[in-house]
Amino acid sequence: MTMNPPAPVILAAVSLYDARPFFEKALQxxxxxxxxxxxxxxxxxxxxxxxxxxxxxxFGNENLRPDIEKxxxxxxxxxxxxxxxxxxxxxxxxxxxxxxxSFLSRSKGGSDMLRDLLALPESTSFHARLDTVAExxxxxxxLAEWSLRSLADYQAELARRTPVRxxxxxxxxxAEHLGMHVETLEEAHTHAEAVIRSALxxxxxxxxxxPDWVEFEKMVTDxxxxxxxxxxxxxxxxxxxxxxxxxxxxxxxxxxAGLPDEFRAVVEDMRQSVLxxxxxxxxxxxSPRALFAADTEDQHPPLLGRYFWVEDISxxxxxxxxxxxxxxxxxxxxxxxxxxxxxxxxxxxxxxTPKTALSEKAAVALVRKMQKPASAPGFDPELARQYIxxxxxxxxxxxxxxxxxDFVEEAQPTFQSDSTFARKDALALxxxxxxxxx
Numbered sequence: 001m002t003m004n005p006p007a008p009v010i011l012a013a014v015s016l017y018d019a020r021p022f023f024e025k026a027l028q029x030x031x032x033x034x035x036x037x038x039x040x041x042x043x044x045x046x047x048x049x050x051x052x053x054x055x056x057x058x059f060g061n062e063n064l065r066p067d068i069e070k071x072x073x074x075x076x077x078x079x080x081x082x083x084x085x086x087x088x089x090x091x092x093x094x095x096x097x098x099x100x101x102s103f104l105s106r107s108k109g110g111s112d113m114l115r116d117l118l119a120l121p122e123s124t125s126f127h128a129r130l131d132t133v134a135e136x137x138x139x140x141x142x143l144a145e146w147s148l149r150s151l152a153d154y155q156a157e158l159a160r161r162t163p164v165r166x167x168x169x170x171x172x173x174x175a176e177h178l179g180m181h182v183e184t185l186e187e188a189h190t191h192a193e194a195v196i197r198s199a200l201x202x203x204x205x206x207x208x209x210x211p212d213w214v215e216f217e218k219m220v221t222d223x224x225x226x227x228x229x230x231x232x233x234x235x236x237x238x239x240x241x242x243x244x245x246x247x248x249x250x251x252x253x254x255x256x257a258g259l260p261d262e263f264r265a266v267v268e269d270m271r272q273s274v275l276x277x278x279x280x281x282x283x284x285x286x287s288p289r290a291l292f293a294a295d296t297e298d299q300h301p302p303l304l305g306r307y308f309w310v311e312d313i314s315x316x317x318x319x320x321x322x323x324x325x326x327x328x329x330x331x332x333x334x335x336x337x338x339x340x341x342x343x344x345x346x347x348x349x350x351x352x353t354p355k356t357a358l359s360e361k362a363a364v365a366l367v368r369k370m371q372k373p374a375s376a377p378g379f380d381p382e383l384a385r386q387y388i389x390x391x392x393x394x395x396x397x398x399x400x401x402x403x404x405x406d407f408v409e410e411a412q413p414t415f416q417s418d419s420t421f422a423r424k425d426a427l428a429l430x431x432x433x434x435x436x437x438x
Contacts, residue, residue: 022080022094022151023106026087030095040099047103051075059144074147078110079103084151085113114146117154120161121168124192126185163266167192170263174199177256178210184310194308196270197277201307204253213293216309220281220288223251227282277303328393332356336396338403343434345384345404346411351377354387357435367426370415379415381408407433 018025027044030036056062056071083106087093098106118140146154171192172182178199185195195210202210205219253271255264280302284291292303332340333356340356347354350370358366370379377383381404388400411433414425430436 021076022084022089023076023098024080026083026091026094026098029091030098033092033095035092035095036099044098044103048075051104051107055147058139059147075107077148078108078114079106080110081113081151081154082106082109085154111143111147113154114143115140117158117161118142118146120158120165122161122164124164124167124171126168126171126182126188126190126192126195166263166266167196170259170266171195171199173260173263174256174267175210177258178202178208180210180310188308188311190308191305193270193273194306196267197274197306198308199256200253200267200271200274203256204251210308210310212310216292216307217288220291224282226251273306277306328391331391339433339435341400341403342407343430343436345387345400345407346430346434348387349377349380349384351380351383357437358430359437363427363430363434363436364423367415367423367430371418371422371426379412381412 027036031041052068052071052075053062055074056064056067059071059074060067062068062071083094083097086109087097171185175182175185175195198210198216201219205223207215207219211219253274255267255271259267280291284302286302291301292307294301294304331354332344335341335356343358344354344356347358347366350366352366352369355362372378384404385401388397388404392400411429414422414429417425419425427436
């Protein structure tokens with residue numbers, strides 16, 4: 001059977017909770033213990049109204065009664081914040097602090113605590129700095145609210161923001177270690193975790209700079225090749241003993257040399273997350289772009305947003321143009337004379353494998369294919385035109401299109417003729433304009 005406790009016990013328990021601001025507790029304790037005398041009380045009574053007016057003016061209007069009353073709450077809370085934090089809740093130390101220092105200095109101490117808190121980043125995202133400056137003398141964003149919050153709130157927010165600061169500072173350190181300034185990260189609107197992961201991958205593959213997309217894609221492709229080569233050399237599981245083969249390692253990820261001690265725990269966490277990504281990064285059948293980047297808004301690649309690369313359109317265009325040029329050179333064999341190009345385009349227009357030179361036998365077969373009744377595509381100049389747009393280097397496309405248009409104007413009636421001598425005329429045209437080897 002449960003019995004209700006007598007009323008005195010309940011009252012005693014309730015009396016243990018003191019909701020007064022910490023400043024008031026410290027002040028009363030100081031007076032009771034003889035730590036704070038009447039001169040100090042008189043000084044506080046002179047300083048407090050001046051501080052209230054200053055705070056009311058800073059946050060609103062010192063001539064309005066509601067602002068003055070709010071300022072009284074703020075100055076008491078600021079002093080309480082500083083005393084309770086700096087003295088670890090010890091009333092004697094707090095009373096001695098009030099005795100040895102001015103009331104306004106304790107208020108300023110609380111204000112500085114909040115300013116330092118609000119200066120810490122709220123998230124690990126990097127944002128471009130706006131070119132607008134707050135009005136001179138205006139309070140920092142959030143200071144009005146935080147000047148009335150408790151020490152517990154302050155400590156919880158400090159505990160939340162401190163790791164965020166460490167992550168961002170670690171990312172900046174790693175980026176600068178790899179030759180990139182924080183302004184570039186801010187312009188990219190990236191976040192610290194992605195920068196740290198990419199920096200670890202870059203350092204593990206002996207790179208000295210953070211990659212752009214082309215270099216990032218190449219880095220992943222090279223790692224996959226090394227991993228697959230290592231996997232082929234891995235011993236197969238022993239069927240008799242049941243011993244499994246050793247999992248191949250394409251490379252190792254370590255913390256960078258010279259990393260400041262304060263960043264080690266943060267970077268180690270990111271290192272573990274990269275290790276967790278390795279199965280997808282190395283073994284996935286998806287291409288690097290399909291794994292990391294989204295070409296449309298409705299795509300959700302598995303590792304989207306987890307890694308950072310420099311968005312450099314000019315660099316990507318340069319790499320693309322170089323790749324196109326190399327592919328074109330491979331197809332043409334480096335031949336760029338009109339005969340070679342026209343031979344290539346005639347093959348494309350006929351739906352045949354593009355070549356820059358034909359044997360006479362191959363030329364006869366090509367003409368037969370183009371002139372065969374109901375044969376598709378026969379001779380379709382648009383196929384060759386599209387081939388130029390898809391495969392030729394951009395700087396040569398206009399010239400090739402003009403060359404092809406001039407050729408088609410003369411050749412199309414011949415290639416598509418059904419006259420008695422059409423095949424002979426078409427072959428003669430190919431021998432004259434293209435490369436047909438006897």
